[in-house]
Amino acid sequence: MDSNQRPKLVRFELLHEDARTGARRGRLHTPSGIVETPAFMPVGSAGSVKAIGPDDLQKTGAQIVLGNTYHLMLRPGSPVVQQLGGLHRFMGWSGPILTDSGGFQVFSLAQKRAISEEGAEFQSHLDGSRHLLTPERSIEIQEELGADIIMAFDECPPGLSERAYLEASLARTTRWLERCVMRCSRRSSLFGIVQGGPYPDLRKRHIEEICAVDLPGYALGGYSVGEEPQAMHEGVAYTAPLMPKQKPRYLMGVGTPLDLTTCIAAGIDMFDCVLPTRCARNGLLFTSEGKVVIKNAAYARDDRPVDPSCGCYACRNFSRAYLRHLFVSREILAMRLNSLHNLSFFLGLMEQARQAIERDQYAEFAAPFRASAQTQAE
Amino acid sequence: MDSNQRPKLVRFELLHEDARTGARRGRLHTPSGIVETPAFMPVGSAGSVKAIGPDDLQKTGAQIVLGNTYHLMLRPGSPVVQQLGGLHRFMGWSGPILTDSGGFQVFSLAQKRAISEEGAEFQSHLDGSRHLLTPERSIEIQEELGADIIMAFDECPPGLSERAYLEASLARTTRWLERCVMRCSRRSSLFGIVQGGPYPDLRKRHIEEICAVDLPGYALGGYSVGEEPQAMHEGVAYTAPLMPKQKPRYLMGVGTPLDLTTCIAAGIDMFDCVLPTRCARNGLLFTSEGKVVIKNAAYARDDRPVDPSCGCYACRNFSRAYLRHLFVSREILAMRLNSLHNLSFFLGLMEQARQAIERDQYAEFAAPFRASAQTQAE
Numbered sequence: 001m002d003s004n005q006r007p008k009l010v011r012f013e014l015l016h017e018d019a020r021t022g023a024r025r026g027r028l029h030t031p032s033g034i035v036e037t038p039a040f041m042p043v044g045s046a047g048s049v050k051a052i053g054p055d056d057l058q059k060t061g062a063q064i065v066l067g068n069t070y071h072l073m074l075r076p077g078s079p080v081v082q083q084l085g086g087l088h089r090f091m092g093w094s095g096p097i098l099t100d101s102g103g104f105q106v107f108s109l110a111q112k113r114a115i116s117e118e119g120a121e122f123q124s125h126l127d128g129s130r131h132l133l134t135p136e137r138s139i140e141i142q143e144e145l146g147a148d149i150i151m152a153f154d155e156c157p158p159g160l161s162e163r164a165y166l167e168a169s170l171a172r173t174t175r176w177l178e179r180c181v182m183r184c185s186r187r188s189s190l191f192g193i194v195q196g197g198p199y200p201d202l203r204k205r206h207i208e209e210i211c212a213v214d215l216p217g218y219a220l221g222g223y224s225v226g227e228e229p230q231a232m233h234e235g236v237a238y239t240a241p242l243m244p245k246q247k248p249r250y251l252m253g254v255g256t257p258l259d260l261t262t263c264i265a266a267g268i269d270m271f272d273c274v275l276p277t278r279c280a281r282n283g284l285l286f287t288s289e290g291k292v293v294i295k296n297a298a299y300a301r302d303d304r305p306v307d308p309s310c311g312c313y314a315c316r317n318f319s320r321a322y323l324r325h326l327f328v329s330r331e332i333l334a335m336r337l338n339s340l341h342n343l344s345f346f347l348g349l350m351e352q353a354r355q356a357i358e359r360d361q362y363a364e365f366a367a368p369f370r371a372s373a374q375t376q377a378e
Numbered sequence: 379m380d381s382n383q384r385p386k387l388v389r390f391e392l393l394h395e396d397a398r399t400g401a402r403r404g405r406l407h408t409p410s411g412i413v414e415t416p417a418f419m420p421v422g423s424a425g426s427v428k429a430i431g432p433d434d435l436q437k438t439g440a441q442i443v444l445g446n447t448y449h450l451m452l453r454p455g456s457p458v459v460q461q462l463g464g465l466h467r468f469m470g471w472s473g474p475i476l477t478d479s480g481g482f483q484v485f486s487l488a489q490k491r492a493i494s495e496e497g498a499e500f501q502s503h504l505d506g507s508r509h510l511l512t513p514e515r516s517i518e519i520q521e522e523l524g525a526d527i528i529m530a531f532d533e534c535p536p537g538l539s540e541r542a543y544l545e546a547s548l549a550r551t552t553r554w555l556e557r558c559v560m561r562c563s564r565r566s567s568l569f570g571i572v573q574g575g576p577y578p579d580l581r582k583r584h585i586e587e588i589c590a591v592d593l594p595g596y597a598l599g600g601y602s603v604g605e606e607p608q609a610m611h612e613g614v615a616y617t618a619p620l621m622p623k624q625k626p627r628y629l630m631g632v633g634t635p636l637d638l639t640t641c642i643a644a645g646i647d648m649f650d651c652v653l654p655t656r657c658a659r660n661g662l663l664f665t666s667e668g669k670v671v672i673k674n675a676a677y678a679r680d681d682r683p684v685d686p687s688c689g690c691y692a693c694r695n696f697s698r699a700y701l702r703h704l705f706v707s708r709e710i711l712a713m714r715l716n717s718l719h720n721l722s723f724f725l726g727l728m729e730q731a732r733q734a735i736e737r738d739q740y741a742e743f744a745a746p747f748r749a750s751a752q753t754q755a756e
Contacts (some may be wrong), residue, residue, distance in 0.1 A: 047703060051710040055691065076678065076703045084681055084699050092695040281710075300454065303462055313433065317470040321462050325425060325454045332429040332659075332713045 009188040010149055010216040012248045012269075019360035022241055022267035022351070028064075028217075028248055030096040030148035032088065035063045037248060038264045040350045041098060041272040042343055047081070047091045050277050051335035052343065054092045054367075059313065060340060061347035064148075068271045069141050070105030073131070074124050078144035078257045086146030098272075099147040101138045101180075101193075103154045104221065104253070115155060117172065135179035143185060151219065152180045159225045166197050174209045191217040191250060194239070194280070198227065200326040203239045211244055218243050219250035220268075224259070229373075233262045240267040243328060244261040257286065257349055258373045261366040264353055272300075274353045280338035283327045286345045287310075290372070293319070294338070297323040312344035382544040387566040388527055388594040390415075390626045390647075397738035400619055400645035401731070406442075406595075406626055408474040408526035409567075410466065413441045415626060416642045416735075418728045419476060419650040420721055424449045425459070425469045428655050429713035430721065432470045437691065438718060439725035442474040442526075444650045447519050448483030449511070452502050456522035466523030472724070476650075477525040479516045479534045479558075479571075481629070482599065493533060495550065514559035521563060529597065530558045532571040537603045544575050552587045559591060569595040569628060572617070576605065581617045589622055596621055597628035598646075602637070607751075611640045618645040635664065635727055636751045642731050654724045658716035661705045663721045667748070670698070677702040690722035691715070 008031055016025040026037040042049045045068040048289040049057055057065065067087055072078060084090050087097055103120070104114055110122035115282070119134030138153035141307065157166055177192050185191050196203035198376040211218055220239060223232050236251060240263070243249045245346045250270035251263050260271055276286065287307035294306070305315035306323060314323065316339040326334035356365035386409055394403040404415040420427045420435065423446040427435055435443065446466055450456060462468050465475055481498070484491055488500035497512030513531040520528035532551040535544055555570050562568050570588040574581035589596055598617055601610050614629060618641070621627045629641050638649055654664065663670040665685035670677070672684070683693040684701060692701065692715040704712035724733035734743035 046707045046709060048707075048709045051714075052713065053691075053711055054695070075707055076699070080679055080699065083679055084697060090697070090700055090703075092700070121517070301458055301461055313431075317432070319462060319468070321454070321458065322425070322468055322470070325468075329424045329426075329453060331424060331426045332710060333426045333431055335710050336429075336431065336714060344619045 012187075012217065012246065014246060016358055018265075018357045018362040021265040021362045021366070023264050023357045023362040024108040024267055024269060025354055025357040026248065026269050028096075028269075030064075032094060032096045032148050033063070035096055035187075035270075037269040038260075038350055038353050040260065040272050041066045041270065042277065043068070043272055043274045044091065044093075045274075046075065046083055047087060049339075049343070051281065051339040052277070056313070056336070056340050057093065057343070058095075059352060060343040062095075062343065063097060065093055067091075067097055067099045067103060067145060067147060069102035069138060069145070069340060070109065070133075072099075073102065073141050074126055076130075078141040082144040082146065088146065090357075096149070097147045098149040099142045099145050099151065100252070101142065101151040101153040102133050103138070103193075104156045105365050106133055107156050114297050117175075119153070120155070122185070133195035137178040139180050139183040140191075140337075148189060149191060149217070150184075150189050152177045152190060152192050152193060154221055155199065156195065156222050156225070159197060159222070159227055161197060163199065166195075166199070166229050170195055170202060170206045170209075174206070174306055177210060177213055189317060190215050193219045193221045193252070194243075195222045196239075197222055198231065198235060200235075200238050203235070204242055205240045207239060211247075215247070215320075217248040217250060217270075219252050219270075221252045223251060229256070231264075232259070237266040237270065238264045244268075257346070258369045260346075260349065261353065261369040265362060265366055276369045277339050280342040281335050283308060283334075283338065285323075285338060286342050288345075294320065294324050294327050296324070297353060306341055307345065310341065310344060310348070312341050314341040386389065388562070389566075390595065390624065392624060394736055396643075396735045396740040399643040399740045399744070401642050401735045401740040402645055402647060403735040404626065404647050405530065406474075406648075407444070410472060410474045410526050411441070413474055413648075414732055415647040416638075416728055417441060417648050418638065418724050419444045419648065421446070421650055421652045422469065422471075423652075424453065425465060426494065426511070427717075427721075429659065429717040430655070432740050434691070434718050434748040435471065435721070436473075436713070438721040439729060440473075440721065442476060443471055445469075445475055445477045445523060445525060446483060447477050447516060447523070448487065448511075450477075451480065451511075451519050451745055452504055452507075456519040460522040460524065472619055474527070475522045475525045476527040477523050477529065478630070479520065479529040479531040480511050481516070481571075482534045484511055485534050485536075495553075497531070498533070502639065511600075513554040514561040517558050517568075526567060527569060528562075528567050530555045530568060530570050532573060534600050535575065536602070537575060537600070537605055539575060541577065541580075544573075544577070544580060547699035548580060548587075549586045552584070555588060555591055559593075566594050568593050569597050571597045571599045571630070572621075573600045575600055576609065576613060578613070578616050581613070582620055585617060585620045589625075593625075594698055595626040595628060595648075597630050599630045601629060602632045607634070607637060607643060610637070611644075611649060614641045614646065615644040621645075635724070636747045638724075638727065639747040642735075643740060643744055654720035655717050658720040659713050661712075661716065663701075663716060664720050666723075672702050672705050673699065674702070677745075684719055685723065688719065690719050690724070692719040
């Protein structure tokens with residue numbers, strides 16, 4: 001598509017709703033292309049989906065990639081990325097990119113931090129240098145990076161925060177959203193973030209506050225931060241339907257195949273998570289037949305592919321025995337092949353979910369994941 | 379080619395000799411395909427050219443890969459590789475493979491070792507386990523791995539060995555070759571190895587002994603083991619022309635672009651070396667304009683490709699600034715892209731050398747490498 005013809009707006013089309021669950025089939029239009037939803041976004045924190053080049057990434061079926069403001073502001077710095085033509089060109093990925101706001105990482109990665117009305121002051125986990133991240137600064141950095149979708153700067157309070165702290169934090173996150181909107185040169189790229197911890201009433205109130213601001217999409221933050229999966233599933237089942245129907249609903253930092261299939265049924269359209277790539281680097285592979293711990297001796301002479309029903313490069317060309325050998329020998333190629341496979345599995349899962357929704361058979365598609373999880377829990 | 383039609387023999391065709399140097403243009407026929415010479419063989423010690431999949435490897439222009447008997451016998455073990463269909467299938471590389479005999483690694487990698495007429499007893503560098511490698515055992519392992527070309531088991535004596543020790547060692551390596559030949563089920567795949575350290579007369583005598591055994595190719599071992607490049611170049615310039623003209627001449631474990639271009643002029647047809655991949659992992663990139671230490675701050679905002687005249691995936695898609703960012707951020711992708719580039723550079727060099735020989739302009743092609751080395755030395 002000629003760049004002049006590209007839509008400058010981020011716009012969501014709700015294509016179909018599953019007849020018996022809350023699952024939705026949609027299409028997210030972005031300046032860099034279309035994302036079919038439900039969608040899973042591989043995480044490329046520092047401008048690289050770990051161990052995977054953009055050529056491999058495309059083959060996994062990825063349609064959109066997430067970049068981390070926190071990582072990129074510290075190294076190489078957003079002015080460098082901007083000078084080099086923006087994050088798309090820098091990392092060689094011409095498809096859609098979403099950047100988070102840095103808020104979550106300030107709380108999960110940074111050393112000493114102090115929150116004030118102004119923003120979050122923190123020390124870099126890389127070199128201890130001091131930084132101030134404010135709503136304005138986060139937007140500025142994200143616009144320098146040049147992502148298609150940028151996220152509002154929020155506080156992600158600890159899961160066990162007292163209710164009083166949480167209420168104050170939510171109100172501040174709402175005020176921060178207004179500051180983000182003011183600073184944003186292209187409001188059509190900004191997603192708001194809903195917090196509220198485990199309290200349904202706080203979640204409901206915060207959804208009302210955040211979604212009162214007209215934006216092209218909204219996210220649920222503060223889930224999958226240590227609570228039981230069951231609690232998260234119940235929380236999302238309550239909150240997702242409260243969000244605007246005509247806008248994409250993004251559940252941040254989630255999750256396992258069970259999390260994804262369960263939360264899609266609640267009406268979630270977008271996910272991101274490091275799980276497939278991080279597990280890959282630790283030798284844990286997801287397959288249609290369950291998890292494979294590739295270093296296990298049982299695979300030493302196993303000539304079968306990791307997942308016989310997978311069409312990825314790793315499964316088409318190599319045996320479990322070879323992947324085990326690479327992993328135990330600490331060969332770098334193990335990281336690439338494992339990551340390639342796990343991402344293909346997650347993205348294949350989303351493709352299957354989209355097809356199931358189109359056929360109004362989402363419940364049948366999702367049922368085995370729940371059954372399998374129950375079997376494992378028993 | 380149908381496997382029944384494949385030549386079962388390893389056979390060398392001398393296509394052309396450069397008019398003014400000893401450089402030769404040849405073609406090595408192997409059961410798994412043709413290798414155009416002069417050829418550089420990337421090293422896949424443990425069944426993987428480090429950080430590079432066979433898909434990438436093919437794109438670099440590699441025609442043949444080297445596997446290490448020492449590494450593969452220790453892990454995963456040659457019976458495992460054989461059971462899984464041989465090394466080609468195990469590592470997903472259908473092109474020609476050469477395996478070394480393990481001799482060199484016993485001396486360079488293994489812990490405690492003892493040489494006797496029988497063979498070399500050593501302890502694994504992985505777990506200290508004891509192993510005996512004999513000429514018979516080395517051939518047995520290499521035949522289980524199923525390489526197209528296998529190497530005779532030799533002793534590679536330390537560079538500073540006394541002459542008396544060296545003479546005894548050479549005589550033993552000759553006896554070991556006879557035992558290799560006896561054990562070999564397909565003599566047409568076996569290359570002999572000439573040793574002799576820095577002594578021209580010993581080299582000459584050993585060439586006569588080793589090349590008296592009719593084999594499809596012969597190698598020079600014991601070079602590039604710590605001596606000055608200049609000494610190695612002079613040694614090879616003396617020994618290479620003494621080797622049979624109608625057989626491929628393989629210089630083991632060499633070398634830098636200067637080493638390659640110099641030794642091709644002496645009449646060497648084949649090389650292997652870890653240099654391009656090892657340097658890549660350390661962030662040292664070879665280019666047509668000289669070496670690039672990619673972590674240097676000078677590249678932090680450098681939008682140019684590593685080598686503007688290189689057509690590899692890394693150079694076509696990424697800036698020096700991005701490669702620097704990946705390297706300093708310790709991203710795994712850095713290892714792949716750097717390795718891909720360095721191998722492309724080395725294999726491109728060989729392609730250029732072959733073309734220069736065909737045009738009888740090898741001297742002109744090689745001259746700048748020597749000039750550049752002299753400039754750096756001054």
